[in-house]
Amino acid sequence: MIRKKVFLFILLLLAVVSFLAFAEGKKEEKVKLKVAIMSAHGMSDSAQAIAEKFNEKYGPGITVEVTPIGFDILLDKMLTDFSTHSGTFDVYSVGYHWIGTVGKYLYDLEEIRQKYPDIVDPEYDYEDFPKILWDTYATYQGENIGLPFVDGALTLFYRKDLTENPEYKAKFKEKYGYDLKMPGPGDENLTYQQLYDISEFFTNGVKWRDGEQFGISVPAASGDPLLSTYACFFGYYRRSPEGIKAFGEVNPDYGDYFTNDGRTAFNPEISDLGVKALNDYLNLGKFSPNPINLDWITSSEPFRSGITAMFIGWGGYWPSINAPDSPVHGKIAVSLMPMPHLGGWNVAINKDTKYPREAYMYIQMLTSKDNCKYLFMEFNETPTRISTMVDHELNADNPDLWVMAPALEKISVRPKLSILPKLEHSMGIILGKAWTGESKPREALLECAKEWDSIIKSMKE
Amino acid sequence: MRTDNIFDKYAKQILIVPSLVILIILIMYPTVYLLRMSFSSYDLTSGNPPAFNRIDNLNILIKDKYFWQSMINTILISISAVMVEFILGLSLALIVSGIKKSIFFKTIFIISMMIPPIVIGLNFKLIYDQFGPLNGIFKMLGFSEVGWLTSPGMARISIIMADVWQWTPFMFIIILAGLQSVPDEYYDTAKVDGVGGIKMFLFVTWPMILPSITLAVALRFIEALKLFDIILMITFGGPSGATETLSLYIYRTAFRFGDLGYASFMAFTMLILLSIVITLFLRFVGLRKRLEW
Numbered sequence: 001m002i003r004k005k006v007f008l009f010i011l012l013l014l015a016v017v018s019f020l021a022f023a024e025g026k027k028e029e030k031v032k033l034k035v036a037i038m039s040a041h042g043m044s045d046s047a048q049a050i051a052e053k054f055n056e057k058y059g060p061g062i063t064v065e066v067t068p069i070g071f072d073i074l075l076d077k078m079l080t081d082f083s084t085h086s087g088t089f090d091v092y093s094v095g096y097h098w099i100g101t102v103g104k105y106l107y108d109l110e111e112i113r114q115k116y117p118d119i120v121d122p123e124y125d126y127e128d129f130p131k132i133l134w135d136t137y138a139t140y141q142g143e144n145i146g147l148p149f150v151d152g153a154l155t156l157f158y159r160k161d162l163t164e165n166p167e168y169k170a171k172f173k174e175k176y177g178y179d180l181k182m183p184g185p186g187d188e189n190l191t192y193q194q195l196y197d198i199s200e201f202f203t204n205g206v207k208w209r210d211g212e213q214f215g216i217s218v219p220a221a222s223g224d225p226l227l228s229t230y231a232c233f234f235g236y237y238r239r240s241p242e243g244i245k246a247f248g249e250v251n252p253d254y255g256d257y258f259t260n261d262g263r264t265a266f267n268p269e270i271s272d273l274g275v276k277a278l279n280d281y282l283n284l285g286k287f288s289p290n291p292i293n294l295d296w297i298t299s300s301e302p303f304r305s306g307i308t309a310m311f312i313g314w315g316g317y318w319p320s321i322n323a324p325d326s327p328v329h330g331k332i333a334v335s336l337m338p339m340p341h342l343g344g345w346n347v348a349i350n351k352d353t354k355y356p357r358e359a360y361m362y363i364q365m366l367t368s369k370d371n372c373k374y375l376f377m378e379f380n381e382t383p384t385r386i387s388t389m390v391d392h393e394l395n396a397d398n399p400d401l402w403v404m405a406p407a408l409e410k411i412s413v414r415p416k417l418s419i420l421p422k423l424e425h426s427m428g429i430i431l432g433k434a435w436t437g438e439s440k441p442r443e444a445l446l447e448c449a450k451e452w453d454s455i456i457k458s459m460k461e
Numbered sequence: 462m463r464t465d466n467i468f469d470k471y472a473k474q475i476l477i478v479p480s481l482v483i484l485i486i487l488i489m490y491p492t493v494y495l496l497r498m499s500f501s502s503y504d505l506t507s508g509n510p511p512a513f514n515r516i517d518n519l520n521i522l523i524k525d526k527y528f529w530q531s532m533i534n535t536i537l538i539s540i541s542a543v544m545v546e547f548i549l550g551l552s553l554a555l556i557v558s559g560i561k562k563s564i565f566f567k568t569i570f571i572i573s574m575m576i577p578p579i580v581i582g583l584n585f586k587l588i589y590d591q592f593g594p595l596n597g598i599f600k601m602l603g604f605s606e607v608g609w610l611t612s613p614g615m616a617r618i619s620i621i622m623a624d625v626w627q628w629t630p631f632m633f634i635i636i637l638a639g640l641q642s643v644p645d646e647y648y649d650t651a652k653v654d655g656v657g658g659i660k661m662f663l664f665v666t667w668p669m670i671l672p673s674i675t676l677a678v679a680l681r682f683i684e685a686l687k688l689f690d691i692i693l694m695i696t697f698g699g700p701s702g703a704t705e706t707l708s709l710y711i712y713r714t715a716f717r718f719g720d721l722g723y724a725s726f727m728a729f730t731m732l733i734l735l736s737i738v739i740t741l742f743l744r745f746v747g748l749r750k751r752l753e754w
Contacts, residue, residue, distance in 0.1 A: 075716070075717065076716035076717070079505045079506070079716060079719050080505075080716070082505070083505040083508075083719075083721075100506075101506045101719060102506070104506070104507070104508040105508065212592075221697075221699060222697060222698065222699035222700065222701075222702075223697060223699075289591050289592070290591050290608055290611050292610075292611050292699065292700045293590070293591060293608075293610050293611060298590070302592065305592075307592070418506040418507070418719070419718075421713075421717040421718050421719075422718050425527075425713060425717070425718075426527075428698075428699060428701075428702070429527070429530075429698075429701050429702035429705075430701075432699055432700050432701030432702065433701040435700065435701070436611065436612055436613060436700050436701050438613070438701060
């Protein structure tokens with residue numbers, strides 16, 4: 001009897017559970033988008049702020065959860081997620097230089113727009129993105145694989161209290177025969193010779209602080225800092241008439257480091273321009289805290305703490321360097337590098353996402369015209385839209401904004417190739433030897449060029 | 462009845478099954494998978510699935526100068542670090558074993574082992590900075606500053622110093638345990654025979670603590686060959702690849718270059734090399750031990 005009762009009870013329980021599960025299944029499925037955003041430069045804060053707006057508008061049916069992920073592990077995370085098709089995140093912030101590596105795993109946004117025309121914002125204004133940003137951040141092998149999110153150009157930060165000091169200006173003119181003046185809006189960019197002179201002057205031409213002082217912070221740590229900073233020096237020659245004659249026009253997929261037929265352009269056997277650029281880089285390094293130790297963060301620190309007079313870094317560093325608690329707060333300004341270099345990020349959708357429609361709605365909102373301006377005002381997020389870059393009111397209040405539009409007019413770019421991490425690694429080791437004195441610049445460049453050519457060859461095979 | 466008999470007969474085998482299954486899942490499966498991947502071409506950036514490529518990865522490895530450079534770096538760094546850790550650990554253990562209430566020292570010494578290597582790496586990165594505390598002390602004492610991470614030689618030494626700081630206590634603790642397990646009677650007998658000082662150490666203490674030393678050195682050497690976290694934080698393999706160890710290069714190949722097939726092959730090669738080195742080491746120590754006895 002008892003057994004029978006227990007059996008009946010279990011049967012009843014099963015029936016109730018099955019009914020509840022069925023009823024739950026009948027309910028409309030809630031969508032929770034998972035978004036991975038690089039944690040530095042306030043990028044994840046920006047994405048979070050827009051996620052809150054998004055959740056307010058579309059929640060609780062569709063919600064967004066933002067996870068900040070450090071620069072150093074973001075590519076690893078993406079590659080693992082994409083290759084295992086686990087769909088851990090629906091949306092990623094993708095550094096444009098990684099597009100060659102992960103581009104195949106990103107959704108063609110045009111496909112989403114075609115499939116769900118109802119979600120396309122008619123006010124979005126694609127023309128508001130500078131062409132170079134659309135070509136580099138948003139396009140891969142003819143597909144639109146992301147929307148430009150954060151602009152990045154290597155910028156020259158400097159101490160305006162030093163460069164505008166009348167006593168120093170007079171001494172500089174006396175020593176170098178021309179005026180000490182950092183280029184502002186509408187001015188010509190500095191030449192590397194001028195940058196060298198100013199760095200030398202503030203290293204040993206004038207005593208401007210107690211204790212050690214350096215003219216400039218030059219990053220040359222192995223990896224992205226070395227590859228990007230050398231591009232500023234090499235791009236200067238690469239894009240000159242002499243460079244165009246020697247290497248041909250720059251191929252956007254191969255970037256400044258390659259000839260237009262895909263050979264390594266800094267190879268001394270093709271031209272001496274690579275050696276010239278490396279010598280400029282090494283010579284400028286004499287006025288810096290030891291460049292080989294300086295990555296992006298460690299090169300900003302000596303400038304922020306008032307030890308160096310200038311600093312080559314991403315525009316996104318402005319808020320932290322000019323923060324109210326910074327020792328150089330209110331004393332700094334920005335100018336254009338002789339040849340800027342392009343960094344920056346898009347937001348892209350994982351091909352394995354189950355929610356392409358909702359993911360597109362979010363990235364569209366994140367990169368809209370209004371939110372681009374809002375994010376710059378709230379988080380100093382370096383804008384990707386011309387309307388924000390040239391906004392008069394914003395420019396009047398933000399002395400770091402003016403460089404963004406002119407920097408994009410003539411700027412060096414990295415290769416968008418899947419083997420970029422290999423190129424970066426070998427350059428770090430081989431050109432690193434030029435910095436440590438183990439190799440002469442010409443030998444190092446020759447070795448690096450041969451290595452790069454063989455990597456390119458293996459990629460093509 | 463019959464069931465009971467079967468259970469009694471095969472009780473050991475039956476009881477071992479759960480552990481065996483877990484072991485197979487946790488150790489055998491990944492190892493077999495690694496082996497399979499080692500003979501495959503699997504480029505994560507291509508979007509293609511793994512494809513069997515026979516011994517292509519071996520051919521790549523033979524010609525890969527970065528692999529051999531990282532192998533040399535690994536051997537240089539690990540041997541140097543373990544040697545210094547052994548000498549310091551042994552010295553500290555000998556000193557502390559003579560102190561009656563040594564719990565304070567034991568506690569202090571093992572703190573570094575409890576700190577995650579990533580944190581240690583970050584701290585040492587700051588310590589070695591051009592404007593960091595170490596150079597500050599040097600300058601205060603009237604010396605010129607040292608480029609801790611700027612030349613290949615100094616960068617290797619700096620990495621070794623960080624590893625030594627963290628892992629010397631491990632040597633110390635194990636050797637100390639060995640020292641404290643030597644019965645006092647041995648020393649008393651030796652004293653009666655007129656043995657003392659260095660002879661006492663060489664002929665009484667050393668043979669008795671040799672198993673502990675072997676264990677400590679072998680374990681440390683295995684760990685040192687896998688050195689990764691500290692380097693990732695302090696130098697990321699620089700300058701000019703001087704501190705790029707095998708683990709770091711394998712990590713880079715797998716997760717930066719996306720070449721999982723070749724990275725697996727390198728990992729498998731490292732596993733074999735590690736096994737050979739440790740076996741040789743243990744045999745060498747065992748042989749020496751027999752000769753001394």
